[in-house]
Amino acid sequence: MDLLGWVTINKEALKILYGLIITIISLIIVLRTHKLYRISLHQGIRYFRNAFFFYGIGFFAKYVLESLAFIFQIDVIFIQIISILFKFFLVMAGFFLLYSLLWKKIEASKEDYPSSLFHPKISIFYLMTIIIVILDHVWLTHFFTFISQIIVFTLASIISLVNYQKNPQRQFLKFYFIAMVLSLIAWLLNAFIALYFQLNSVISISIFLINTFIFLLFLYGVVKFTNK
């Protein structure tokens, strides 16, 4: 049996494995940065953690719960709800990641919100995310999610490149820029297969591998810079 055939047969198991890997990486990132945030109360760390908290929930719902629901043939409405939740958490995570790079230019130093998950500036992202998810759901498409994330990661790539050029001695800024460009490529590929191919396994696996690499890159950075 060729590799593609093996992948096709074990598709659901591989999706669960993929979901678990991303969820565990996200969980480790959230936990490892908890102490840094608790001590510094730095808003940037807070938004960065929120991004991975949302990625963790989203990927767990989509690739673990949805696959289990499919295997155990649970009601199709449950799968639809998970799909909507996945989009919501994924889009919000992208916004949080972008905002963690931008917050200094947007929030005044006097602003001190008791919660980083709910405050007036973040509520704009919630509103945009809800609109994106509703539009996708009503028109049975992924178009609005793709467009939003392509814009988010284009901006994040530009900002991280500028950060790296300003501070080249900070070695992880280069990896951060690479991670953002790879994320942009993954979203462009996602949009490409959704528009021109239906469930192309080779491209889907490539996206899974790129995403895993991006999350591992972040994990590497977080572990490296949170160690004493």
Added chain:
Amino acid sequence: MAKKRERLDVIKDILRVTRDNRQIKPTRLLYASNLSPQMFKEYVDELLKKEFIILLEDKKGKKTFSIAKKGNDFLEQYKIIENFIENFGL
């Protein structure tokens, strides 16, 4: 031209002076922090609110600042925090 101090650097400087002096008068801390009175007030209010420093007052009403446990924790971890923030562009 000297680079403008980042917020985290200012906090570190205020905490370091407060720790080194054990108890420090507000006016001395203001001079040591090298901030305008208005900026100094903002930072001190924030540090008090976050319980990084505490304000002590003796029987004569003389006020001094002293570092709290959270402030000490911050100073110990400052390098790690600074490294993390700068390497992730946060």
